[in-house]
Amino acid sequence: MKHLLIGTALGAMAVTGVSAQEVSLGRFFGACEDAGTDTTTSTGEACIIQSIINAADAELDGITVNTLPTDWGNYYDQIIAAYAGGEPPDIHVMHRHRVPQFAGLGALAELSGDLEAAGIDVSDWAPAALDAVSYNGGIYGVPMDFHANLWHVNMEIMAEAGLVNDDGTPILPSSPAELMEHAAMVEAATGHDYLAADFAQFPIGVRLVLSLMWQQGENIFTDDGTATIDTQAARNAVTTITQLFDAGHANPQLNYADSQQAFLNGEAAILVNGTWVVDFYNAEAANPDVALSDYYVADFPTLFAEGATWADSHMWAIPASVQRDDPETYAAALQVLAFINEHNIDWARTGHMAVRNSVLASEDYAGLPHRDEYTGTADIARDTPAAENYGAIQDVLNRELQAIWLTGKSIDDALSDAELEVQDLLDG
Amino acid sequence: MLRDKWRKGQGLSQPQAAAVLLFPFLAVYAAFLIYPFFMGVWISLHDWNLLAVAFNPGAKEFIGTENYVRTLWGRNIEWGLFASPVMQTVGVLGIGLAFLGYRQGRLTRATALAIGIAGALFVLLPGFYPGEDGRWYDRRFWPTVGNTILFVGLAVPGVTITALILAAALDGETRAKAILRTIFFLSQVLSVTVVTLIWQIMFSPRQGLIANVTEALGGSPIVWLTDQQFAMAAIVITTVWWSLGIAMILFLAGIQDISKDIYEAAAIDDARGIKAFWYITLPNLKRTITLVVVLQIILHFQVFGQSHLMTQGGPNDSTQVLVRYIYQTAFRDSELGKASAMAVFLFVIMGAFSLVQFVVGREED
The missing domain is CATH 1.10.3720.10 (MetI-like)
Incomplete structure (x- = not known):
């Protein structure tokens, strides 16, 4: 019956094309004022997503999409408060790792029965993408990407340090000891830092340590909810990074903007950051005013036993209340999701990995800048462990890791404090 | 006749007029300050998950003062005069200063009392520390x-x-x-x-x-x-x-x-x-x-x-x-109960300073 209603609503909208159905949309990614409606030429996450939304607003008959002003840093607080106040946006973006928190409470609409009618082909989604939006057997969103940490490389510095293979690819370390050797070579040849990343504010340091723990086959907590942070694997992961700071091969005090600027200024050989900046750095490297000129993207190297890099997914969800109480808005919201799903190739231009098999196999996708340089990332991508309060757990880790490299707290103390606090959070 | 009476202000007694004039303010004040304040105190006595209660109003549980204990207290908490020497010395100096200032007539009684109480709190509060096998329940608070x-x-x-x-x-x-x-x-x-x-x-x-x-x-x-x-x-x-x-x-x-x-x-x-x-x-x-x-x-x-x-x-x-x-x-x-308990704590601190201002202000009048 429900499907019939939605089908009728969709049909009615298609036929009449009048009664403009407003769909409110909440997202992060930052603001882009003049994104326009051309989805094929915009650059950077904010402008690409906004151009897709603007195009949906312009092209979908009878639907207007209203992007709500939200702030990236406080996005989830705003969304939670909106849900608590009973006025969530009709569509909102979220991360895969938040699904247990929201779907577990019944906040999100279960979409599996309605996607096909809306023109979204679930069978075209890569298995990992379907997995990302699934919870207890239901589908709670439309996936948009896989994103992961990469090594962004300044090949000019690498060449000066003699760290380039004959085929033009960078020579990356395969162990913590080799990491130090390479860093020393870069320092000796150029005087520059080997590696830059935001170790000071944004949790990129946490993601690095997580990756290095996964590479040793360990995790920060077990499936039965026991924190495992005060461990040898964590010590190995942390000292891999702190040895760089101690030897002056990296600066822990740089935040996101400063570390990025250091890389673009040609002051660091490697920047650890995500897939979301590939097109931006590519564009910057082409700019003659920017010191970075020979830009390469590499998979996160394996420094321990197995390959692993931090990854997550962006996805779009509809609140359960919209599905239950407002079939017309729900139908319109599904159309917008279908439109975004259609434009998966445009979103992949950011540098993110696409979620649709048809896009992944396409020539357009293979032809995106630097795409062939990080094909291995899909195989080593690992999700953050599922926990209802992962946000708080990540904050604990970020704080304790910062305490190590910014305030000189001993690794032993920081790891044991982190384990205690994460255990408290896991115990609820 | 009525207008005359009205003009002379005899239509309403003074308390009645005051009540009428005060009503709009009191209504807004009660709706937007008094009610939310007591609601906050009420929430602080519950295990109240913001999101869970939004979807299921019955998902809260009355737990008395447990949020306060979880926030302010710990396991095996002990008290010692030298647990936090710097803060406690400042506290002792404060008490001494208040006493001497009052004796010498340099400080009024209220000011001396305020400094003395602040000093006593500085001696008392930093003196608590977790003993053997002890810990604060909330290590960040x-x-x-x-x-x-x-x-x-x-x-x-x-x-x-x-x-x-x-x-x-x-x-x-x-x-x-x-x-x-x-x-x-x-x-x-x-x-x-x-x-x-x-x-x-x-x-x-x-x-x-x-x-x-x-x-x-x-x-x-x-x-x-x-x-x-x-x-x-x-x-x-x-x-x-x-x-x-x-x-x-x-x-x-x-x-x-x-x-x-x-x-x-x-x-x-x-x-x-x-x-x-x-x-x-x-x-x-x-x-x-x-x-x-x-x-x-x-x-x-x-x-x-x-x-x-x-x-x-x-x-x-x-x-x-x-x-x-x-x-x-x-x-x-989403831990609204615990957050409300902290907010009540903050209210008490700010209330204390308002009280100080009130007392000092009155005294100088």
Whole structure:
């Protein structure tokens, strides 16, 4: 019956094309004022997503999409408060790792029965993408990407340090000891830092340590909810990074903007950051005013036993209340999701990995800048462990890791404090 | 006839008229302040998950004072006179100062009592520590309270002294002074987002004005916002710049209230400039200073935006403040009950300072 209603609503909208159905949309990614409606030429996450939304607003008959002003840093607080106040946006973006928190409470609409009618082909989604939006057997969103940490490389510095293979690819370390050797070579040849990343504010340091723990086959907590942070694997992961700071091969005090600027200024050989900046750095490297000129993207190297890099997914969800109480808005919201799903190739231009098999196999996708340089990332991508309060757990880790490299707290103390606090959070 | 009666104010007795006139205010006050306050206290007595209760109103559970215990207390907590020597010594000195000041007649009874109670709290509260196998249930709460007090302890004198000096310097009727007064007041009208944005750029070690000046002088730039030694200073500097305006205006009003005759009489005795400021302006501004200090204390205990937007409470929680912790507990972790318990704690602190102001104010009348 429900499907019939939605089908009728969709049909009615298609036929009449009048009664403009407003769909409110909440997202992060930052603001882009003049994104326009051309989805094929915009650059950077904010402008690409906004151009897709603007195009949906312009092209979908009878639907207007209203992007709500939200702030990236406080996005989830705003969304939670909106849900608590009973006025969530009709569509909102979220991360895969938040699904247990929201779907577990019944906040999100279960979409599996309605996607096909809306023109979204679930069978075209890569298995990992379907997995990302699934919870207890239901589908709670439309996936948009896989994103992961990469090594962004300044090949000019690498060449000066003699760290380039004959085929033009960078020579990356395969162990913590080799990491130090390479860093020393870069320092000796150029005087520059080997590696830059935001170790000071944004949790990129946490993601690095997580990756290095996964590479040793360990995790920060077990499936039965026991924190495992005060461990040898964590010590190995942390000292891999702190040895760089101690030897002056990296600066822990740089935040996101400063570390990025250091890389673009040609002051660091490697920047650890995500897939979301590939097109931006590519564009910057082409700019003659920017010191970075020979830009390469590499998979996160394996420094321990197995390959692993931090990854997550962006996805779009509809609140359960919209599905239950407002079939017309729900139908319109599904159309917008279908439109975004259609434009998966445009979103992949950011540098993110696409979620649709048809896009992944396409020539357009293979032809995106630097795409062939990080094909291995899909195989080593690992999700953050599922926990209802992962946000708080990540904050604990970020704080304790910062305490190590910014305030000189001993690794032993920081790891044991982190384990205690994460255990408290896991115990609820 | 009726109009006459009305005109004479006989239609309503005075209490009735007062009730009618007060009703709109009381209704709004009750709906938007009294009710939410008691609701907050009520929530603090529950295990209340913000999201879970939104979807299922029955998902809360009455747990009495457990949120307060989980926030303020710990396991095997002991008390010792030397657990936190610095803070406790300051407390003992405070008590001594209050006692001596009162005995010598330099402090009024209320002021002495206020300093004495503050001193006693400094001796009492930092004396608690987790004993063997003990721990605080919430390891972040008291350090966060400490950071908030440190922030208030730096920002309030910073704002008060700077505003006082500016007010003394800019009191006068020249055009330049009027322009400068406007300029110094302007920062006050900006929102916290704009202020923190300006100062994030100022403090940036790459593009910032301060870094450029430091480099021009041959120094290496300070990474203000991510260095534990400077992060708190950075948000205090921002706050002083931001909240100078109101304090300066209050001081200017206070200074203009001082009779010019006193200055003229003092000038005959050769008390001009700094001497006049010290012996005439300052003593006459005592009440204004008390008002400004208490207002600033209450205001700055509620600091949030500077810490949230500039340092995200870091590095290593060194700029984590109470309201930001309440916000995170309520909205990031959805633990509305515990967040409300912390908010009640903050209310008690601010209530105490309001009480001090009330008592001191009455006494001086």
